[in-house]
Amino acid sequence: MSVRVYDLAHARAGDKGNTSNISIICYDAKHWGFLSRELTPERVMDAFKHIAKGPVTRYPLRNLKAFNFVIENALGGGVTISLAQDIHGKSLSNVMLAIELPDP
Amino acid sequence: MTSRETIRVGAGAGTSDDRMVPALELAERGDIDYLVFECLAERTVSRENLARSKDANLGYAPSLHARLRLVLPACIRKGIRIVSNMGAANPLGGARATRKEAADLGLGDVPVAVVLGDDVSSIVKHRPGLKLIENGEPLESILPTMISANAYLGADVVCEALNTGAPIVLSGRVADPSLFLAPMLHEFGWAHDDLPKIAQGTAAGHLLECTASVTGGCFGWPGKKDVPDLARNGYPFADVKADGSVVIGKTPGTGGRLDVMTCTEQLIYEIHDPTAYITPDCVLDITGISLRQEAPDRVRVEGARARPRTETYKVNVGYADGYIGEGEVSYGGIDAVERAKWAAEIVKERLKLQGFTYDDFRVDLIGMSSLHDRVEIRPQPYEVRLRMAGRTRERKAAHAIGFEVRAMHMHGPGGAGGACEPRVRDVLAVKSVLLPKNLVNAQVVVEGSL
Numbered sequence: 001m002s003v004r005v006y007d008l009a010h011a012r013a014g015d016k017g018n019t020s021n022i023s024i025i026c027y028d029a030k031h032w033g034f035l036s037r038e039l040t041p042e043r044v045m046d047a048f049k050h051i052a053k054g055p056v057t058r059y060p061l062r063n064l065k066a067f068n069f070v071i072e073n074a075l076g077g078g079v080t081i082s083l084a085q086d087i088h089g090k091s092l093s094n095v096m097l098a099i100e101l102p103d104p
Numbered sequence: 105m106t107s108r109e110t111i112r113v114g115a116g117a118g119t120s121d122d123r124m125v126p127a128l129e130l131a132e133r134g135d136i137d138y139l140v141f142e143c144l145a146e147r148t149v150s151r152e153n154l155a156r157s158k159d160a161n162l163g164y165a166p167s168l169h170a171r172l173r174l175v176l177p178a179c180i181r182k183g184i185r186i187v188s189n190m191g192a193a194n195p196l197g198g199a200r201a202t203r204k205e206a207a208d209l210g211l212g213d214v215p216v217a218v219v220l221g222d223d224v225s226s227i228v229k230h231r232p233g234l235k236l237i238e239n240g241e242p243l244e245s246i247l248p249t250m251i252s253a254n255a256y257l258g259a260d261v262v263c264e265a266l267n268t269g270a271p272i273v274l275s276g277r278v279a280d281p282s283l284f285l286a287p288m289l290h291e292f293g294w295a296h297d298d299l300p301k302i303a304q305g306t307a308a309g310h311l312l313e314c315t316a317s318v319t320g321g322c323f324g325w326p327g328k329k330d331v332p333d334l335a336r337n338g339y340p341f342a343d344v345k346a347d348g349s350v351v352i353g354k355t356p357g358t359g360g361r362l363d364v365m366t367c368t369e370q371l372i373y374e375i376h377d378p379t380a381y382i383t384p385d386c387v388l389d390i391t392g393i394s395l396r397q398e399a400p401d402r403v404r405v406e407g408a409r410a411r412p413r414t415e416t417y418k419v420n421v422g423y424a425d426g427y428i429g430e431g432e433v434s435y436g437g438i439d440a441v442e443r444a445k446w447a448a449e450i451v452k453e454r455l456k457l458q459g460f461t462y463d464d465f466r467v468d469l470i471g472m473s474s475l476h477d478r479v480e481i482r483p484q485p486y487e488v489r490l491r492m493a494g495r496t497r498e499r500k501a502a503h504a505i506g507f508e509v510r511a512m513h514m515h516g517p518g519g520a521g522g523a524c525e526p527r528v529r530d531v532l533a534v535k536s537v538l539l540p541k542n543l544v545n546a547q548v549v550v551e552g553s554l
Contacts, residue, residue, distance in 0.1 A: 010329060010365065012322065014374035017238055017536075023372035025365070050477040059378050063394055063407070064368050070376045076464070078238075080147050080533045081425060083466040083493040084474075090322075091475045 001103035005039060011093035020052070020074040020089045022096050025066040031104070032065050038101040044069055047099050051092070069096070108137075111291050113284055114341040115312035116175065117141040120148060120167045120190075122315055124174050126339040126358065131178040134355045136341050138287040139179060141171065141188035142280050142313050149277055150422025150532040152193035153252040163194030164201060164274075172205045180211050180271065187262060187283050191274040193252060195220060198274050199551040215552035217265035219275035221545045224419055225253040234537040236421075243537055249424040251532065255417035255539060258384025259305075260296060261546040262286035268550050277420065279383045281309030284342070292346040296413065301348035302386045303410035307393060308342040308350045310381070311370050311405065315339045318352060318370045320360035333359025350405040351398060362401040371395070384417060386410035416538040425533035426463065428495050429502030431509025432470070433516075433523035436487035443517040444469055444490040450516055451492055451508045460501035462494035489522075495531060502528045 005011070005024065008031045013022045024039065026032050041056040048056070052074035059068040075089045076082035086092075114136035116127035120143040131139055143165045156163025168190045179186055191198035199216040206214035228234060232244035254277035263286045265273040273286075285305040288294060294301045311318050318340045324331035331337070338358025343351045354362045371390055375381045381388040392407040431451075435444045448467045455462075468474035470489035472482045490512075494505050506526025513520050 010325075010369065012369040012373055016374060016376065017534075019376065021372075021374060021376055023369060025368050025372070059376075061372065061378055061391055063392060064371065064390075066368060066372060068372050068375060068378055076466075078534070081428075081464075081495060081531055083428060083430075083464055083495060085468060085470070085491065086475050095476050 002100040003103050004097065005099045005101065006097035008035065011096050013090055013093040015075055015079055015088045018073055018075045018078040020071045020092050022069045022071065022093050023066055024069065024096060025064065029065040032062065034104045035067065036060065039067070039099065041069070043099065044071070044096065047095055048074065051095070108291055110343055110345050111138065111287060112136045112341050112343050113138045113140060113287050113312070115140055115315045115339050117143050117171065118313055118315035118317065119143065119145060120165045124171055126316070126337065126355065127171070128174050128178060129358060130339045130341065130355045131175050131182065131184055133357065134341055136184055138185050138187060139175065140283045140312070141186065141190055142283055143167065143188060143190045144192060144277060146420060146534045147422060147532045149193050149254050149420065150252045150534065153422065156194050161197050163192060164198030165190040165192050168198055168201055169205060172202055173209065176206055176209055176211060180206070180214065185266065186272045187266070187286060188273070189275045189278050189283060191218065191276045193276060195274050195276045196551065202272060202274060203552055213552055214272060215270045215550055215554050216272045216274055217268045217270035218549050218551055219257065219261050219265050219273065219278065219546065220549060221261070221547050222254045222257050222275065222277040224255050224539060224544055225250065227543055228253045228419060228421065228537065228539065234539070236535045236537060238535050243421065246421060246423040246535060250421060251424060252422040253419055255419045255544050256384055257417070257546050258282045258413070259285035259289055261548065263289040265548045266290035268548060269554055270550055280313040281306045281383050282385055284309030284312050285385055288344050296385065299386060299410045299412065303388055303408035304348040304350050304405065305344065306383055306386055306388050306410065307371070307390065307405055307408035308344060308352070311352055311367060312340055312342055314370060314373065316360065317373065318366050319354045319362050320366055323366055323369060329365070331361050335359060352403045352405060354401050362403060364395045364397055364403060367395050367403045382414060384413060386413050415541055417541055417544055419537050419539045420534050421537060422532055422534050425531040426495055426497045427499050427502035427528055428493060428531055429505040429526065429528045430491065430493035431506030431524060431526055432489055432491045433509050433512045433520050434487060434489045435520060437519070440486065440488050441469065441472065441484050443519065444488050447490055447512045447516045447520065448492060451512070454508050455504055458504060460496070460498070460504055462496045462501065465494040467492050499528060
C-alpha cells in the first residue's frame with residue numbers, strides 16, 4: 001500500500017534563476033510528521049533526477065504545516081536561457097505531488 | 105505623513121502581462137488608498153533597454169498605456185495613489201507617457217514622482233571583478249555583451265517619492281514587496297529598523313505581489329481545490345494598521361477564493377530559505393507567521409519577523425547570449441511516437457551535415473515528455489507534437505532548426521502535419537551581483553508641477 005503526496009498535500013512551484021522551489025502544504029496538520037519522515041530530500045532528488053542535478057534542500061515550516069523544497073540546477077540554466085517549454089518550471093509541483101510514499 | 109489609522113493597499117498587476125480588468129474593479133469597488141502595479145520580470149528591463157536604444161522615448165513597460173487608460177480616471181477621481189515599476193528601463197519616459205495619457209483622458213496636469221538610480225550599468229562597468237552570484241565568475245565574463253544592470257531598490261526611495269505628494273509614483277527596478285511596503289512607510293512613518301513592522305509590511309507585499317495567486321489563481325484543481333467563479337476572479341488588497349497588523353482581503357463581489365490555503369501557497373512562493381528572504385528593506389523570516397481566516401475572503405497575517413537590511417543591493421545584469429531557435433510538427437495515429445522520434449533523428453543529422461553546432465539542444469514530445477521528461481516510462485499518446493529547440497551563437501544555426509523541422513512535411517516520415525514557422529529569438533540572459541548600497545544614488549525627481 002502506498003499514498004501519494006497528492007493525497008496529503010498541495011503544492012506550488014516557483015523559480016529564481018536556475019533554482020526551483022516547491023512548497024508542500026498539508027491539508028491536515030496531522031500529516032506533517034509523516035511527510036517530515038518520508039518526504040526526504042533524498043526521495044525528492046530521486047523523483048527529480050531526470051530533470052534536475054540538485055542538490056535538494058528541505059526547509060520545514062511547521063507553523064504553516066508546510067515544507068519548502070529548494071531544488072538547484074533544475075531549470076535548464078534558468079528562465080532566460082532555458083530551452084524548455086515550461087521555462088519557469090511551474091509544472092514541476094506535479095512531479096512532487098506524484099511521489100509515492102509508504103502508507104502511513 | 106497623514107494620520108490615517110488603517111490604509112488599504114491594492115495589487116493591480118503581478119506582471120506586465122497581467123489581466124487589467126480586475127485592477128479596475130479593485131479601484132472602483134475595493135475602497136483602496138493605493139494601487140500597486142508590479143510589472144517587471146527578470147529580463148524585462150533588458151528587453152526594454154533594447155527598445156530604448158532604438159527609440160529614446162521608449163523603454164518603459166509597453167502595457168503602461170492600456171493599463172493607465174483603464175484605471176486612471178477611477179484612481180484620480182477617488183484619490184487612489186498609484187505606485188508602479190512600469191518605468192522599467194526609462195522611468196522618465198514612462199512618466200511623460202503617463203502624463204500624456206492623463207491629459208488625453210481629460211484629467212489635467214497630473215504630476216508623477218519618478219524614482220531614479222536603479223540603472224547602475226555605468227557603476228558596475230568599472231567593477232569587472234564583482235562576482236556573479238550564479239557561478240562565482242567575475243562580472244568581466246559577461247561585460248562585453250552587457251545590455252543592462254539594475255539594482256533592486258527598496259521601499260525607502262519609493263517612500264520618498266510618495267512624500268512629494270504626487271498622485272503617481274513610477275520607478276524602474278524596485279524589489280516587488282518594497283513597492284507595497286513604501287505606502288506603509290509613507291503613511292505610518294515606520295523607521296527602517298522598526299523590524300517587526302517592516303517584517304509585517306514586507307510579508308504583506310510578498311502576499312500581494314502576484315495578484316490573483318492569493319485569490320485562487322494558479323491554485324485550482326477540480327474536485328480537490330475548487331475555486332468558485334474563477335473566470336471573474338478578483339485582485340487582493342492588504343489592510344494595514346500603524347501597529348503593523350495586516351489583513352489580506354479582495355474586491356467585494358468578485359470570483360475566486362482567498363483563504364489560508366491560497367495565502368500559504370503564495371507566502372512560500374519563490375522563497376528559498378524561509379528564515380532569510382532577502383529584500384532591500386530587511387531579511388524576512390516567515391517561519392513564525394500564522395495565517396488565520398477572520399471572515400470570508402479575509403485572512404489575518406501575524407508573526408512575521410525580520411533581521412536588519414543588508415549593506416548591498418542585488419543587481420540584475422542582462423546580457424546578450426546568442427539565439428534560441430525552435431520548430432514544431434505533429435504526428436497522429438498508428439506509430440505516431442515512432443515517426444516523431446525518427447523525424448527528430450533526421451533533423452539532427454541534417455543540422456550536423458550543415459556544420460551547425462549548439463551550446464544546448466532539446467527534443468520534446470509534447471503530450472508525452474515535454475514537461476517532465478522520462479519518455480521511456482510514459483504511456484503512448486494517440487498523437488504527439490515534436491518540438492526541437494537549440495541555443496547557439498549563430499542566428500543562421502538557430503533558424504535552421506525550425507526550417508528543418510518544417511521540412512518534415514515533405515522530407516520526413518509519413519503523415520507529418522501542422523509544422524509552425526521557424527522561430528528564432530535573441531537570448532537575453534540575466535545574472536546577478538551584489539553592489540554596496542553606498543555606491544548607488546537612488547533619487548526622486550518630479551515630472552510636472554505639484
